[in-house]
Amino acid sequence: MTSLTYNHFFILYLIVFIIGCVGLFLNRRNMILILMCIEIILLAANINFVSASVFLNDINGQVFSIFILTIAAAEAAIGLAILVIYFRNKGEIDITQINQLKD
Amino acid sequence: MFLVGSFFLFAAFLITTCIFVIFSKNPVNSVLFLVLAFLNSTFLFILIGAEFVGIILAIVYIGAVAILFLFVVMMLDIQITTLMYNIKRYVPLALLFAGIILAEIIYLTVFKTSKINIDTFIRSKNNTEQIGDVLYTKYFIDFQLSGIVLLLAMIGAIVLTHVYRPTIKRQNIDSQNSTTAKDRVQLVKIKSGEGIKDD
Numbered sequence: 236m237t238s239l240t241y242n243h244f245f246i247l248y249l250i251v252f253i254i255g256c257v258g259l260f261l262n263r264r265n266m267i268l269i270l271m272c273i274e275i276i277l278l279a280a281n282i283n284f285v286s287a288s289v290f291l292n293d294i295n296g297q298v299f300s301i302f303i304l305t306i307a308a309a310e311a312a313i314g315l316a317i318l319v320i321y322f323r324n325k326g327e328i329d330i331t332q333i334n335q336l337k338d
Numbered sequence: 339m340f341l342v343g344s345f346f347l348f349a350a351f352l353i354t355t356c357i358f359v360i361f362s363k364n365p366v367n368s369v370l371f372l373v374l375a376f377l378n379s380t381f382l383f384i385l386i387g388a389e390f391v392g393i394i395l396a397i398v399y400i401g402a403v404a405i406l407f408l409f410v411v412m413m414l415d416i417q418i419t420t421l422m423y424n425i426k427r428y429v430p431l432a433l434l435f436a437g438i439i440l441a442e443i444i445y446l447t448v449f450k451t452s453k454i455n456i457d458t459f460i461r462s463k464n465n466t467e468q469i470g471d472v473l474y475t476k477y478f479i480d481f482q483l484s485g486i487v488l489l490l491a492m493i494g495a496i497v498l499t500h501v502y503r504p505t506i507k508r509q510n511i512d513s514q515n516s517t518t519a520k521d522r523v524q525l526v527k528i529k530s531g532e533g534i535k536d537d
Contacts, residue, residue: 239341239386246443247349247382251356253439258360260432267365267411271372274403275356278379281395289386294468297391298477301469304398305484309491311403315410316495322414 244286251279266321266328270314277307344385352378365411373404390466 255275262268281300288296322328355375362368376399383392463471473481526534 239345242446243342243345243349244382244386245446247352249439249443249446250353253436254353254356254360256439257432257436260428260435262360263428265365265416267407267414267416268360268368271359271368271407274372274399275359275375278376278399281391282379282382285383285388285391286386289388294472295476297388297465297469298473300391301394301473302477302480302484304394305488308398308403309487311406312491312495313498315406316498318410319413319499328414328416 241286241290244282244290248279248283248286251282252276255279264329264331266318266330266333269330270311270318273314274307274311277303277310341385345382348378348381348385352382365416366408369404369407369411372407373400376400376404388465390469 255272255278258272258275259269262272281303284296284300284303288294288300318328321333325332352375355371355378358371359368359375362371376395380392380396380400383389383395528534
């Protein structure tokens with residue numbers, strides 16, 4: 236019977252990555268879904284790092300995945316803060332008018 | 339056999355929940371499916387022996403990031419129907435992108451197969467000890483820098499969302515300490531029959 240290999244995880248990573256990117260393309264107007272799609276893409280990167288680290292028997296990948304988690308948390312905090320002030324100013328979260336923030 | 343079966347179960351759940359995240363009409367449903375996706379990847383990490391990262395993923399993502407999303411979604415009053423139109427314009431671009439990566443997947447499954455098996459490794463220490471050995475020695479500077487990044491994100495979020503209202507009265511301790519009795523109290527001598535004259 237087939238055993239678990241790195242290929243399984245790499246294909247899972249690619250599928251999750253595709254779903255995140257397609258979500259970015261399709262939900263171009265909803266800013267909170269764009270942030271969620273970025274979280275999905277970072278989760279896919281984490282899956283790839285951790286599975287490669289386990290299957291190559293090298294712990295550095297898991298340490299790096301912790302750093303990715305840190306950056307993802309910081310990014311979510313800043314992104315949601317920008318989302319809140321954008322909603323407070325505009326009353327909507329349509330991202331097509333976000334270029335007016337520079338005025 | 340158990341390992342492969344569990345992998346396929348959790349992977350199928352992960353992919354399904356990710357699809358539900360991007361196609362849900364209501365953002366609250368999206369956030370809850372995002373929580374489920376993180377939980378499934380936690381199971382996958384524990385399955386292959388990366389327990390520490392799996393548990394950290396559950397604590398940080400589900401406990402902090404997803405709940406932050408949930409709070410923001412509940413705070414905002416979003417009209418869902420106005421956001422959903424004009425979706426067909428970007429379908430070809432998304433299909434093109436997905437097709438390129440699907441070609442990579444087919445190439446990998448057919449031509450390149452990894453022969454590394456998980457059962458061959460012998461671990462002397464457990465996962466958390468291994469990470470701790472590297473994280474606090476080799477990656478010490480990076481560890482401190484990630485703390486600074488988190489601090490910066492916290493300060494940035496506070497500065498961005500803070501609303502300054504001049505009508506709110508605040509305690510100013512410096513001016514309180516530097517006042518003397520002359521600033522506050524005036525001693526007035528009153529002669530009889532004249533009353534107090536205002537200066």
